[in-house]
Amino acid sequence: MGSQKHVVLLLSVLLILNSLLFSGADEDHYYEFILQETEITKLCSTKTILTVNGSFPGPEIRVRRGDTVYVNVQNQGRSAVSFDWQGFEDPVDGSNELIQPGKNFTYEIELDDEIGTLWWHARSAWAKATVHGAFVILPAADEEYPFPTPTSDQIIIFGEWFRQELTEANETIAAGQADGYTINGHLGETYGCSNDTTYLLEVAYEGLYLLRLINAVANETMAFAIAQHSFTTVGQNATYSQRSFSTSLTLAPGQTLDVLLGANQNVGQYYITAQPSSGRHNTTGVIQYLTSTGV
Numbered sequence: 001m002g003s004q005k006h007v008v009l010l011l012s013v014l015l016i017l018n019s020l021l022f023s024g025a026d027e028d029h030y031y032e033f034i035l036q037e038t039e040i041t042k043l044c045s046t047k048t049i050l051t052v053n054g055s056f057p058g059p060e061i062r063v064r065r066g067d068t069v070y071v072n073v074q075n076q077g078r079s080a081v082s083f084d085w086q087g088f089e090d091p092v093d094g095s096n097e098l099i100q101p102g103k104n105f106t107y108e109i110e111l112d113d114e115i116g117t118l119w120w121h122a123r124s125a126w127a128k129a130t131v132h133g134a135f136v137i138l139p140a141a142d143e144e145y146p147f148p149t150p151t152s153d154q155i156i157i158f159g160e161w162f163r164q165e166l167t168e169a170n171e172t173i174a175a176g177q178a179d180g181y182t183i184n185g186h187l188g189e190t191y192g193c194s195n196d197t198t199y200l201l202e203v204a205y206e207g208l209y210l211l212r213l214i215n216a217v218a219n220e221t222m223a224f225a226i227a228q229h230s231f232t233t234v235g236q237n238a239t240y241s242q243r244s245f246s247t248s249l250t251l252a253p254g255q256t257l258d259v260l261l262g263a264n265q266n267v268g269q270y271y272i273t274a275q276p277s278s279g280r281h282n283t284t285g286v287i288q289y290l291t292s293t294g295v
Contacts, residue, residue, distance in 0.1 A: 026066040026140075033059070033073045035081060035099070035131070043180055044193040047165050049130040050077050050122075056185045057157045057216070058120075058133035065115050065140045074104040079167070081127050085109055085135070086254060087118040087237050095123070111137060116235040117212040117256040119157075125173045125218055126166035132157070132216045137238060147234050147243070147260065153210035154201060157184055158222045158251070158274050158283075173218040176278030181217065183274055188284035199285035201272065203263040210234075211259050215251035220276040224249045226287055227270040231259040263289065 038051040052058035063069055075081060080098040089112045099105045114137050121132035134155045139145060160178035180187050183199040203209060211231070215222045225248040233244045235258035251257055272285035 026068065027064065029061075029063050029067055029069045031059070031061055031069065031071045033071055035073060035075045035077045037077055041195055042161050042187055042193075043163055043191060044195060045163060047163070049165070050079070050081070050127050052131055052133065056130050057159060058131060060134045060136060060155060061120070062136040062138065063111065064138045065111060065113070065143065067111050069109040069111070070106055071109070071120075072104060072106040073099055075099045075101050077101060079127070081131065082123040083107065083120060084123045084128075085118075085120050087114070087256070089114060114238040115139065115240060116238045116258045117155075117214065118238045119214045119216065119254075119256060121216065128216075128218065129160060129162065129166055129173065132159070134212060134214055136212060145234075146240055147232075148208055150210035150260065151204065151207040153212055155184070155212050155214070156199075156201075156224075157214045157216050158182070158224070159185065159216045160218065160220075160276075161187060176220070176276070176280045178217070178276075178281070181222075181274060181276055181281055181283040183272065183283055183285045186283075186285065190282060190284055199272065201285065201287045202290055203261075203287060205263055205267065205289055205291045207263045209261045209263065211261050213249065213251060213257040213259065215253055215255050217253060217276060219253055220278055221253065222251050222277075223275045224251065224273070226261070226272050228265050229261060229270065229287070231261060233257060233259050263287075265289070267291070 033052045037048050038054050039046055039048050080100045082098050084095055085092040092107055092109050094105055094107055118135040120135050122128045159182040161180040161182055163179045180191055186199040187196040188198050230247045235241050237256055267289045270287045275282040
């Protein structure tokens with residue numbers, strides 16, 4: 001009888017250990033990126049741009065610390081393009097290789113200690129303007145945030161828009177050359193075109209939101225603020241940082257910031273602003289409270 005109890009106990013321990021092992025196990029993730037020419041209307045005119053999966057910005061990658069990510073890129077566009085995986089600890093094989101039209105390439109990204117927000121983009125300046133997206137790295141399954149758990153997180157990508165069609169001839173993009181600036185692809189209300197859309201961030205009163213900010217604008221810093229709100233910075237460039245507090249933020253080209261936003265104002269709408277260092281244009285968005293304060 002005693003030996004049977006020992007066997008049962010041993011099996012129970014093994015099951016618990018097995019459960020713990022697999023609950024925190026690293027995972028493999030697979031993404032399909034299709035490079036394609038897409039017609040998009042902004043600033044009252046329509047032009048053809050290079051996109052991934054038909055969207056501007058491109059699709060988000062969302063994984064956990066320590067995972068492995070496979071991204072198969074199929075080039076259905078007219079030009080050869082290579083991808084840059086910004087800010088990763090280990091080099092990504094193939095980043096310097098051009099993917100020719102009609103060909104594909106699969107990138108393998110092995111994550112180590114990266115945590116927070118990074119981004120991916122085309123390597124050449126002309127393609128990078130429209131071919132980019134967020135790369136979100138959550139804590140591992142057995143980890144928690146070193147700050148209060150947010151209600152949700154939101155990606156905010158600052159981009160730029162050009163009336164002309166960018167090609168291989170546009171090898172560099174000078175500061176202030178853009179005709180407009182975007183928040184998640186939206187130009188906002190400042191450009192006077194009725195077809196342009198405005199970025200809307202919906203929040204619940206007393207909610208806590210982790211904003212993942214990415215400056216995809218070439219050669220310009222971007223100043224970001226939300227009227228009557230403040231931020232707590234908790235991370236940058238895929239690493240946790242010492243907490244700091246501010247009512248406005250400045251992001252260098254290619255920089256990412258993770259900041260906490262407390263939705264603690266009266267019910268209503270508040271303007272979001274993003275201004276480039278060139279000062280030529282700016283873009284706006286709106287934060288909308290979904291529930292009232294009860295006042």
